Amino acid sequence: MKEEYTKHWQKNNPTEKGHYYFADWLAKQLDGIKRLINTHDRDYVIIIDGQEGSAKSTVAAQIAYYVDRSFTQERMCLRPDEFIDKINSATKGQAVVFDEAYTGLASRAAFSEINKLLVEMMMEMRKKNLFVVLCIPSVFYLEKYAALHRARGLFHCYFGKGGKRGQFLAYNDKKLKQLYLYGKRAMSYYFPKVNIKCRFVKTVPIDWVSYEERKIKALKVKKVSKRAELHLNQRDFLITLLLEHPKIKINQRKLAEIFKMSGYPLEQRSISGSVERIKGRLPINIGNFDLG
Numbered sequence: 636m637k638e639e640y641t642k643h644w645q646k647n648n649p650t651e652k653g654h655y656y657f658a659d660w661l662a663k664q665l666d667g668i669k670r671l672i673n674t675h676d677r678d679y680v681i682i683i684d685g686q687e688g689s690a691k692s693t694v695a696a697q698i699a700y701y702v703d704r705s706f707t708q709e710r711m712c713l714r715p716d717e718f719i720d721k722i723n724s725a726t727k728g729q730a731v732v733f734d735e736a737y738t739g740l741a742s743r744a745a746f747s748e749i750n751k752l753l754v755e756m757m758m759e760m761r762k763k764n765l766f767v768v769l770c771i772p773s774v775f776y777l778e779k780y781a782a783l784h785r786a787r788g789l790f791h792c793y794f795g796k797g798g799k800r801g802q803f804l805a806y807n808d809k810k811l812k813q814l815y816l817y818g819k820r821a822m823s824y825y826f827p828k829v830n831i832k833c834r835f836v837k838t839v840p841i842d843w844v845s846y847e848e849r850k851i852k853a854l855k856v857k858k859v860s861k862r863a864e865l866h867l868n869q870r871d872f873l874i875t876l877l878l879e880h881p882k883i884k885i886n887q888r889k890l891a892e893i894f895k896m897s898g899y900p901l902e903q904r905s906i907s908g909s910v911e912r913i914k915g916r917l918p919i920n921i922g923n924f925d926l927g
Contacts (some may be wrong), residue, residue, distance in 0.1 A: 657701060657836035660831070661805075665701050665819055668766065671727050672702070678760045680785050681779070682811075683770045684804075685792030691802045691848075693839055695732045695770045700840040701728035702766045708846040713853040715752050722756050722765065730766040747908045750778040757785060761838055774811070775819045782815045789814070790833075791824060805831040871913040 639659040664894060671677040683691045692711070700706045701814045710725070712718040718733045725731055727872070753769070760767055774782055774789055789806040806814060806829055813827045875885055877890060887906045894901040 636907065655840055656695065658833050658835065661698070662701065665698060666685065669702055669704055672764045673764055676764060678763070678765050678767070679787055680769065680781075681762070682774050682782075682786050682789045684772060684774050684789065685803070686794065687772070688800070689792035689794060690835070690837065691792050692734050693771045693837060694792060694803060694835055694838045695734060695768045696843075696846075697842050699730035699732050699737045699768055699788075703728065706730045706841065708841040708849070710842070711841070711846055711849075713849060715749065718752065719756065722763075722767075723757050723763055725763055728764050728766070730768065732768040732770060734770040735772075745913075747905065748782065749776075753777075753781045753785075757781075757858065773822065774815060775822050778813075783812050786811060802832065802834050802836065804829050804831060815854060851906060868913070871909040874909040875913050878906075878910060891895050 641657060641659055641662065668679050671681055683695050685691050696706075696708075696711065697738070699710070700884075706729070710721050710730065712721050713734055721731045749771075758884050759765075767803055769777075769781075770784070771777070774786075774791075777786075787808050789811045790803040791806065792800075792803045794800060795802050804824075810827055810829055814824065817826050818824060874890070878887065887903050888908075889904055891903040892903060
């Protein structure tokens with residue numbers, strides 16, 4: 636596919652310093668999305684993933700601004716609480732980016748809460764016809780509902796020859812479903828093959844300096860939260876101990892009922908996630924614990 640590019644101008648900066656080049660193929664796709672949002676009572680969810688440093692945030696800002704010219708760096712959300720606030724305060728047809736890739740939550744354990752958050756906010760997204768971009772390390776960290784039933788496309792950023800940034804593969808909803816179903820277990824992007832490869836420039840149509848400052852603050856918050864990560868691992872271990880120890884006869888459903896009666900409810904799917912996260916990392920055999 637031969638790429639053609641057109642110069643686009645930032646809304647409040649129509650000067651030579653206020654432009655960026657955008658692939659005509661991508662602009663055509665986004666024009667169609669804008670029509671769906673503005674005239675067909677639709678919302679639209681796009682996923683951008685790829686290795687750290689592959690410029691996912693750059694692509695996210697470019698496409699969000701193209702769809703919604705009122706988009707600013709304030710709607711590039713770095714934390715779950717920011718995402719909730721911006722979705723709730725957004726008006727009809729606006730774009731919101733959830734840039735979870737930058738804070739490094741590249742684990743299934745961390746994304747259990749992210750997946751829950753996405754499901755909870757989907758209704759608000761639909762009601763307001765929002766254009767939502769999920770910028771994450773890998774599409775495979777998402778649960779099926781978000782990846783297969785809500786996301787309409789995937790841009791997979793990658794490094795070209797010599798480690799050069801500025802390229803992505805584009806998956807439509809059909810190709811995305813195939814990728815998720817066939818590649819999730821091995822975390823592989825080998826199948827299906829896609830023919831749409833697109834380059835993008837490094838220029839961003841938002842206040843990038845302010846955004847970089849917010850990213851630094853977000854990283855500092857993440858470092859402070861190591862204690863919370865320890866508590867999560869301790870909880871997962873104790874749950875797995877109760878379920879897997881041969882002397883304790885209890886299943887996940889019963890344990891969920893006990894949590895509910897205690898006043899600290901924990902759903903069965905969360906309990907199942909705890910076991911999945913911790914079992915492969917246990918250096919000991921739980922059955923060796925003598926519980927007296």
